[in-house]
Amino acid sequence: MSAHHDGLIARCRELPAMRTAIVYPCDELALESALVAAAAGIVSPVLVGDPVRMTVLARDRAVHLESCEIVAAADPRAAAVRSVELARNGEVQAIMKGSLHSDELLHAIASPDSGLHTGRRLTHAYVMDVPSYAEPLIVTDAVVNMAPTLDEKREIAQNAIDLARALHVEEIRVAVLSAVETVSARIGSTLDAAALCKMSDRGQITGASVDGPLALDDAVSVQAAREKNIVSAVAGRANVLLVPDFESGNMLAKALILLAKARAAGVVLGAAIPIAFTSRADSIATHVASLAVARLLAARAPATLRGAPRHRATRRA
Numbered sequence: 085m086s087a088h089h090d091g092l093i094a095r096c097r098e099l100p101a102m103r104t105a106i107v108y109p110c111d112e113l114a115l116e117s118a119l120v121a122a123a124a125g126i127v128s129p130v131l132v133g134d135p136v137r138m139t140v141l142a143r144d145r146a147v148h149l150e151s152c153e154i155v156a157a158a159d160p161r162a163a164a165v166r167s168v169e170l171a172r173n174g175e176v177q178a179i180m181k182g183s184l185h186s187d188e189l190l191h192a193i194a195s196p197d198s199g200l201h202t203g204r205r206l207t208h209a210y211v212m213d214v215p216s217y218a219e220p221l222i223v224t225d226a227v228v229n230m231a232p233t234l235d236e237k238r239e240i241a242q243n244a245i246d247l248a249r250a251l252h253v254e255e256i257r258v259a260v261l262s263a264v265e266t267v268s269a270r271i272g273s274t275l276d277a278a279a280l281c282k283m284s285d286r287g288q289i290t291g292a293s294v295d296g297p298l299a300l301d302d303a304v305s306v307q308a309a310r311e312k313n314i315v316s317a318v319a320g321r322a323n324v325l326l327v328p329d330f331e332s333g334n335m336l337a338k339a340l341i342l343l344a345k346a347r348a349a350g351v352v353l354g355a356a357i358p359i360a361f362t363s364r365a366d367s368i369a370t371h372v373a374s375l376a377v378a379r380l381l382a383a384r385a386p387a388t389l390r391g392a393p394r395h396r397a398t399r400r401a
Contacts, residue, residue: 093373
């Protein structure tokens with residue numbers, strides 16, 4: 085694990101374990117991650133998937149599932165639908181993506197009858213632990229929204245700010261990224277950045293300092309901001325990076341992970357419950373950190389479904 089993520093997990097120890105639907109944990113990584121998070125007291129896992137495959141995996145890895153509830157689902161799509169149903173019925177407080185494609189889970193969550201809609205847009209955020217950076221760095225949106233409009237960027241920004249609040253970030257500083265730090269009619273992302281800053285001034289985005297357009301070096305390097313004569317509460321000290329689009333965000337996130345040795349806990353925001361959303365290539369540590377982020381989100385804004393989650397007796401498929 086890494087320093088900032090360790091801090092998130094430590095906060096979870098002060099909270100009761102969160103009943104979490106693990107959607108199709110039918111590979112070693114997803115299943116072991118759920119069990120490690122359970123041992124850390126972060127989650128009480130509800131394993132939604134093929135009981136035979138999960139039992140064989142557990143036997144091969146010499147781990148035990150006796151303490152886990154198992155809900156049968158024949159395939160990934162069925163597991164996604166069943167997990168959403170558990171959330172809608174108040175039986176789980178969060179969902180974690182297991183060994184299925186992102187679209188399969190997102191489709192079930194975004195379905196009109198999912199019961200998980202809140203009126204807010206679904207957005208994704210990475211909570212990055214970058215060894216060379218002094219504080220956690222939220223990167224958004226590099227997964228869900230491909231080419232967001234100005235209004236969608238406003239929603240992405242607000243969701244990220246609310247996430248930072250849930251993680252106890254005292255001073256939230258949002259850098260709206262572009263390739264340059266000046267507004268240009270030829271670069272659409274700079275126009276969006278300028279508009280987002282004015283939206284912040286007018287109270288359409290709340291809870292943070294927002295500045296942009298900022299190039300990446302301006303956002304995270306005090307020296308770069310100083311050399312370019314950028315005077316800003318955000319420049320050089322950003323802890324939220326709002327990227328122009330999916331492509332740039334995805335490349336930024338992967339560059340931080342592969343070249344800067346960052347760990348990237350992932351969550352989907354805007355639904356009635358938090359969704360730990362990781363890549364099938366992520367490590368167990370990253371999965372556990374993602375669940376810790378989801379746990380802190382749930383503590384900040386409990387599920388708005390039908391009453392409090394109901395704890396039922398373990399059900400063996």
